[in-house]
Amino acid sequence: MGTILIVAELKDGSVREASYELAAFANKIGGDVKSLVIGSGVAGEAESFAKKGGGTVYVADDASLANYNVDGYSAAIRAAIDASGADTVLISNTPTGWDVAPRIAAALDAAFVSDVFNFEDGAYIRRVFNGKLDARVKVAGDKAVVTVQPGALPAFEGSTDGSTETLAVDTSGARAKFVETKVAEAKGVDLTKADVIISGGRGVGDPEKFTEVIQPLAEALGGAMGASRPVVDAGWLPHEYQVGSSGQVVTPKLYVACGISGAIQHLVGMKGSNFIIAINKDPDAPIFEVAQLGVVADLFEVVPALTAALAEAKG
Numbered sequence: 001m002g003t004i005l006i007v008a009e010l011k012d013g014s015v016r017e018a019s020y021e022l023a024a025f026a027n028k029i030g031g032d033v034k035s036l037v038i039g040s041g042v043a044g045e046a047e048s049f050a051k052k053g054g055g056t057v058y059v060a061d062d063a064s065l066a067n068y069n070v071d072g073y074s075a076a077i078r079a080a081i082d083a084s085g086a087d088t089v090l091i092s093n094t095p096t097g098w099d100v101a102p103r104i105a106a107a108l109d110a111a112f113v114s115d116v117f118n119f120e121d122g123a124y125i126r127r128v129f130n131g132k133l134d135a136r137v138k139v140a141g142d143k144a145v146v147t148v149q150p151g152a153l154p155a156f157e158g159s160t161d162g163s164t165e166t167l168a169v170d171t172s173g174a175r176a177k178f179v180e181t182k183v184a185e186a187k188g189v190d191l192t193k194a195d196v197i198i199s200g201g202r203g204v205g206d207p208e209k210f211t212e213v214i215q216p217l218a219e220a221l222g223g224a225m226g227a228s229r230p231v232v233d234a235g236w237l238p239h240e241y242q243v244g245s246s247g248q249v250v251t252p253k254l255y256v257a258c259g260i261s262g263a264i265q266h267l268v269g270m271k272g273s274n275f276i277i278a279i280n281k282d283p284d285a286p287i288f289e290v291a292q293l294g295v296v297a298d299l300f301e302v303v304p305a306l307t308a309a310l311a312e313a314k315g
């Protein structure tokens with residue numbers, strides 16, 4: 001068994017949930033687990049991560065690392081690989097991960113396996129062809145950089161005996177300088193965190209019907225609204241509501257697809273949901289192939305009736 005290095009990611013000063021998922025993933029692979037926490041003033045978070053699955057946590061703590069920049073972070077990751085002797089590096093498949101992971105793989109001449117969601121019998125498993133097939137990838141060399149889908153595994157829970165070590169990083173060669181972060185105005189909920197999603201497609205017909213029909217059911221179930229791409233392309237809802245290959249990949253407990261045909265680009269974003277209900281008036285709609293419960297009917301009859309029944313049940 002080799003050594004696995006988890007590159008933790010921080011958001012607003014805290015280690016992200018996705019990094020605790022990497023800790024669970026590292027346990028699944030099996031080996032000596034070590035981690036890296038990068039930032040400025042992050043010693044406390046590093047201590048806490050060491051006790052919750054991070055193992056020995058290297059801390060690259062420097063004012064120049066307060067904000068992500070690819071040169072500084074690459075230098076920190078390479079220093080941690082040298083210090084830990086890691087042969088497998090786990091990075092979350094997030095925008096930061098997309099940016100830094102291939103660079104590390106290229107610099108180490110290591111195998112690069114991206115966007116995996118599982119590990120079985122020595123192989124990493126990733127979806128290909130828009131989710132139609134699963135590829136099992138075995139690493140041929142002795143080093144690998146692997147990016148893991150957020151939400152693929154439950155986060156590590158429990159406590160471990162980890163400790164922290166300060167890591168000196170030379171960031172003087174950074175060729176990019178952080179200027180500022182502009183946070184986009186939040187218009188909706190974070191669909192990746194919702195337990196219940198009521199999604200509408202082109203069959204909903206117009207934006208007002210989302211407010212009149214879809215939203216009340218989402219509210220009655222304490223859930224969020226989602227949408228297929230034509231809804232977003234038509235400007236009925238903002239892009240953060242879009243589920244699918246060019247939108248969000250969601251795994252709620254309950255996903256209700258209303259007036260959505262079930263194109264592969266939509267399915268790839270929601271078929272990992274725990275329970276799927278499809279409401280569509282076309283009995284041959286492909287969405288029924290992934291649904292546990294299919295309702296062949298007009299959504300304008302079924303959805304308001306469901307909302308009313310829930311209101312009645314709540315008294």
Ligand SMILES: Cc1cc2nc3c(=O)[nH]c(=O)nc-3n(C[C@H](O)[C@H](O)[C@H](O)COP(=O)(O)OP(=O)(O)OC[C@H]3O[C@@H](n4cnc5c(N)ncnc54)[C@H](O)[C@@H]3O)c2cc1C
Nearest residue numbers: 201202203228229244245246247259260261266280281299
């Ligand atoms: C590169 C690429 C990326 C893409 N990314 C995405 C993506 O991220 N997400 C995504 O969703 N799509 C994506 N698409 C588009 C995708 O291919 C489909 O075109 C899209 O998902 C179809 O959306 P829809 O199901 O809402 O519409 P349609 O396919 O038009 O289906 C509408 C459905 O509503 C039903 N319906 C109509 N009226 C009613 C009613 N009154 N009651 C009940 N049912 C009714 C119809 O029977 C039909 O099945 C992408 C396409 C490409 C090429």
